[in-house]
Amino acid sequence: MQLWLGEDGGGSVLDVDNIPNWNMIWLRIMWQIEPTTGWERDQKHYAKKRPNELAAVMRNLDRYIKLLNVSKNSKAVQAGYLHTEQSGVLAVDQRGGGGNLQETRLYTYADDETKTVYLIAIGDKDAQHADVEYSKEFVRTYKNRAETQ
Amino acid sequence: MTTEFERPAAKATGKKYGSVADLMRGESVPQEIQEKFKELERETRVVVQLAKLRQAAGMTQEEMAKAMGVTQSAISKLESGTDLDLTLREIKEYSRVTDQRIGLMFGKPLTHVEAVKCHAQAIRQHLEALAMIANRHDELEKDIQGFFGEAFFNILTILAECGDKLPGNGRDSGVRIEVLKQGGPRGTIQRGKALVTDVAA
DSSP: OEEEEOTTSOOOEESGGGOHHHHHHHGGGOOEEEEBHHHHHHHHHHHHHOHHHHHHHHHHHHHHHHHHTTSSSGGGOOOTTEEEOGGGEEEEEOTTSOTTOOOEEEEEEEETTTTEEEEEEEEESTTHHHHHHHHHHHHHHHHHHHHHO | OOOTTTSOOOOBOOOOBSSHHHHHHHTTOOHHHHHHHHHHHHTTHHHHHHHHHHHHTTOOHHHHHHHHTSOHHHHHHHHHSOGGGOOHHHHHHHHHHHTOOOEEEESSOOOHHHHHHHHHHHHHHHHHHHHHHHHHOHHHHHHHHHHHHHHHHHHHHHHHHHHHTSGGGGGGGSEEEEEEEOOOOTTSOOOEEEEEEETTO
């Protein structure tokens, strides 16, 4: 691993992910992200009302995806900003996004078979129970559909 | 306020993205949120790489903590934190425990020309070191001689192939390199002759 930290703290990260031919080899096992209609609706609401919280959970989603790409499977990924819920639902929180952020969770489901992370919903602490149930329903329907196909 | 009964069930959209940045662009997330996301992402590049090293090594945070002599919560905090909270000691420990090389560079990235010069200097140092080894160890002399041949050919091949991409196939660069390849399947090291001509002469 080689990291290049630019003057502004940015710059390029030089590691195996940035070697073109290596990426071609790994393309088949790279995880993809698929939004659901639930996430589409929630992200519009958060973009207007809680933009910093949205940016923070998306940053942690980015970290999660990067870890998935080097892990054996989705269950092997371990991070402080990830919370395991029932039925395979995994919540990504806003941790590390700065002070005074409202507690926010992005609900996801990772399908190890298709290497796809589904973004189901975004919500605050008050809506946690309803959001988890909503996400579980998505996973239930998704799994039923996959079984019948 | 929307109740659970009014909330339509979430459905997969069929739109797939390879990264969160692509997703945000594709889903038209407002520009200022994309900028904030990039800013946060820049603050965590090193910690993300460290977490990736641990995951790629198949280690849990508990195992990492044990190997480093700290608590699991310390590892969790480190990997969820920002680069500015890291210490060099922690970076070194990740390198030691995962047995991986970690290089950190600060400041302006090298220009392409500076990078080529740096790599050339590094190649020279390593080849000189190999030559010294060959002088001291007779049993390695043949292998090192062979490696020098391969290195010579491959470096010239790189120069020739890149030179061909210049306008006019590099005819105006002063030097023309033509590699005469011999057999061998694609992707293997091919032995051959390199013809270097001074086209300016």
